[in-house]
Amino acid sequence: MAKPATQRPKLPGVGRLGLVEPTAQADLDSLGWNTDAHVELLWSLSRAPDADTALKAIVRLSEALGPGWAELDAALLQDRSLRGRLFAVLGSSLALGDHLAANPDSWRLLAGKVRLPSAQQLRDMFAERADQATGAAEHVEVIRKAVTKL
Structure with missing residues (x-):
C-alpha cells in the first residue's frame, strides 16, 4: 500500500531524478543538495539534457570556486533562469563543463536577464x-x- 502524501519524503531519490551514476548521491551530498530547500533545484537538474553530466560538472565547478561556491549555490536557489541555463549548458556539453571548471567565475554570464541576439x-x-x-x-x-x- 502506498504511503499517504503527507508521509512521503519531499526530497526525490537519485533514480527519480534520472541520475544513474553510482556517485550521484554522494555528489548531491557534497554539494549540500540533500535538503527540502533544494527540491525545486533538484527537479530542475533532472530536466538537464544529461543530468549525470550536469551534476558532475557542477561538482567540478563547486570545487573550482572554493569559497565562492556559496554565492553560486544561493543564486541557483533564487534564480530559475540561471538554474535552467546552467543545467542546460552543463548537461549538453562536456567541453562547456571543462570551460566552466577552468573559468569558474564565467557562471555569472548566465545569471539574471540575458538578452540574446536576434x-x-x-x-x-x-x-x-x-x-x-x-x-x-x-x-x-x-x-x-x-x-x-x-
Missing part, C-alpha cells in the same frame, strides 16, 4: 567576422547567402 543580428555579426577574416574574401558572398537563408 537571428538577423547573428547573421550580421557572422558576415562582419567573415569580412574581417584573412583569405576569406572570395568565400564571403557564398557564406553570406547561406546564412541569409537561415
Whole structure:
C-alpha cells in the first residue's frame, strides 16, 4: 500500500531524478543538495539534457570556486533562469563543463536577464567576422547567402 502524501519524503531519490551514476548521491551530498530547500533545484537538474553530466560538472565547478561556491549555490536557489541555463549548458556539453571548471567565475554570464541576439543580428555579426577574416574574401558572398537563408 502506498504511503499517504503527507508521509512521503519531499526530497526525490537519485533514480527519480534520472541520475544513474553510482556517485550521484554522494555528489548531491557534497554539494549540500540533500535538503527540502533544494527540491525545486533538484527537479530542475533532472530536466538537464544529461543530468549525470550536469551534476558532475557542477561538482567540478563547486570545487573550482572554493569559497565562492556559496554565492553560486544561493543564486541557483533564487534564480530559475540561471538554474535552467546552467543545467542546460552543463548537461549538453562536456567541453562547456571543462570551460566552466577552468573559468569558474564565467557562471555569472548566465545569471539574471540575458538578452540574446536576434537571428538577423547573428547573421550580421557572422558576415562582419567573415569580412574581417584573412583569405576569406572570395568565400564571403557564398557564406553570406547561406546564412541569409537561415
